[in-house]
Amino acid sequence: xxxxxxxxxxxxxxxxxxxxxxxxxxxxxxxxxxxxxxxxxxxxxxxxxxxxxxxxxxxxxxxxxxxxxxxxxxxxx
Numbered sequence: 001x002x003x004x005x006x007x008x009x010x011x012x013x014x015x016x017x018x019x020x021x022x023x024x025x026x027x028x029x030x031x032x033x034x035x036x037x038x039x040x041x042x043x044x045x046x047x048x049x050x051x052x053x054x055x056x057x058x059x060x061x062x063x064x065x066x067x068x069x070x071x072x073x074x075x076x077x
Contacts, residue, residue, distance in 0.1 A: 002014035002016075002027075003025065004025060005024050005025050005031070006026065006034055006035050007027065007031055014027045019036065033048055038051070038058050040059050041059055041064070042059055042060075042067050042068045047060045052065055057070075061075055062075040063075070
């Protein structure tokens with residue numbers, strides 16, 4: 001069994017994620033998100049969708065970007 005890099009759980013259905021030269025083992029998507037998903041520069045939530053980027057920062061939505069003073073961002077619907 002493989003051990004999750006986040007919670008340490010030994011799990012027979014663990015999976016591996018590779019990003020560049022790094023490799024991680026997780027027992028759930030929840031742990032993968034906790035380790036790999038970026039956080040919003042305004043509210044701090046984990047960004048598991050596309051997010052928006054501006055001025056070298058990433059935000060979960062245009063509203064958070066606007067709250068951080070970046071007014072050119074707009075959510076696409």
